[in-house]
Amino acid sequence: MANCVVVGINWGDEGKGRMVDLLTEDYDVVVRYQxxxxxxxxxxxxxxxxxxxxxxxxxxxxxxxxxxxNGVALDPESLRREVEELQNRGVEITGENLKISTRAxxxxxxxxxxxxxxxxxxxxxxxxxxxxGIAPFYADRAQKKTLMAGELLWPEQLQARLSTLAEWxxxxxxxxxxxxxxxxxxLASYLFDYAQWLKPFLCDTGALLAQAEAAGKRxxxxxxxxxxxxxxxxxxxxxxxxxxxxxxxxxGSGAPWIKVERVLGIVKxxxxxxxxxxxxxxxxxxxxxxxREAGAEYGAKTGxxxxxxxxxxxxxxxxxxxxxxxxxxxxxxxxxxxxxxxxICTRYNVGGVPTDEFPxxxxxxxxxxxLAYMDGWKCDISGVRTWQALPEAARAYVExxxxxxxxxxSYVSVGAERDAFIRR
Numbered sequence: 001m002a003n004c005v006v007v008g009i010n011w012g013d014e015g016k017g018r019m020v021d022l023l024t025e026d027y028d029v030v031v032r033y034q035x036x037x038x039x040x041x042x043x044x045x046x047x048x049x050x051x052x053x054x055x056x057x058x059x060x061x062x063x064x065x066x067x068x069x070n071g072v073a074l075d076p077e078s079l080r081r082e083v084e085e086l087q088n089r090g091v092e093i094t095g096e097n098l099k100i101s102t103r104a105x106x107x108x109x110x111x112x113x114x115x116x117x118x119x120x121x122x123x124x125x126x127x128x129x130x131x132x133g134i135a136p137f138y139a140d141r142a143q144k145k146t147l148m149a150g151e152l153l154w155p156e157q158l159q160a161r162l163s164t165l166a167e168w169x170x171x172x173x174x175x176x177x178x179x180x181x182x183x184x185x186x187l188a189s190y191l192f193d194y195a196q197w198l199k200p201f202l203c204d205t206g207a208l209l210a211q212a213e214a215a216g217k218r219x220x221x222x223x224x225x226x227x228x229x230x231x232x233x234x235x236x237x238x239x240x241x242x243x244x245x246x247x248x249x250x251x252g253s254g255a256p257w258i259k260v261e262r263v264l265g266i267v268k269x270x271x272x273x274x275x276x277x278x279x280x281x282x283x284x285x286x287x288x289x290x291x292r293e294a295g296a297e298y299g300a301k302t303g304x305x306x307x308x309x310x311x312x313x314x315x316x317x318x319x320x321x322x323x324x325x326x327x328x329x330x331x332x333x334x335x336x337x338x339x340x341x342x343x344i345c346t347r348y349n350v351g352g353v354p355t356d357e358f359p360x361x362x363x364x365x366x367x368x369x370x371l372a373y374m375d376g377w378k379c380d381i382s383g384v385r386t387w388q389a390l391p392e393a394a395r396a397y398v399e400x401x402x403x404x405x406x407x408x409x410s411y412v413s414v415g416a417e418r419d420a421f422i423r424r
Contacts, residue, residue: 071252
């Protein structure tokens, strides 16, 4: 079976974790290759309901090796809390089924503090950050001012590097924001504690993946967020600070030579968005409230109410292209079962000019959605497991999306549970 990347097609929160948990039945290794603990992947299986933030969604499958690659923002504090929470709920996590790249950089407490300080400074112009330190972390990494996880294995060199970084970072905290500085001894103590805990998980993930590839193992790459939040091709500046695209998967995993033949893009049956920025198809008022409640649309990391709207075919078509998707999974189709008529955003109108193309970010504020409507099916489909058993109106809805975005829909999810899906 070909190596596969599971990616988000829109703003994120499409249900990637749910699909990775399902697909890992057929894979040996699952790799998170970018992002940090600033978003959540919700998984429901025989062990319960979980919101993962840093851990790969293959962590529940016995025998699967889960990897945090060099492209990940490694927050040791958040990761330890997440691992211990899952262990307390009966999930086995050891140095055998969780591997962390020695080349992954450490997200430190000052990154979270700076994230919050800058959002507060921006006020009404804020980006809608989750305040988990992601932007300051990736900015520091680009400046080569982070610590690599592997440096924890070299304590003398680590101490010297830490001293230099603390002097530099404390200048920003004190003189730019007027915030408290981090004493060197406090930082050293923090790192020593987490160094001991992280050591059993650290390895050269490039070598690990090379061995897996040579042994014919099947590798699944898991992305965070979606194409519209990509640093390079998303809705600038309302993006994350890493590359959310499938093309980055081998690089962020530690094995840039690996070939990926399958890209499974995840699309929700309607649109959702967490955070600030343009959201052309957004609903408001009671209509939005009803959809939000029907889909339980609240951020897995922050609990913030998600902005909601009809499926956006313009944005979805763009996301399919940017991800190079070879197939799609459509999630949460069951949520729309209450609707008599289902709205679809078919194209945009930008300054009086209709367009099927996703606009340049600066033009999005002037974009208006053009809507069409399809008949609803008005019945519970959560127990359906075959394509032919779906109501005709539900099949027609799926087929219209498939035709409009030019990519086959291979999976249709009708519930959060592992088996609540239809394979086309």
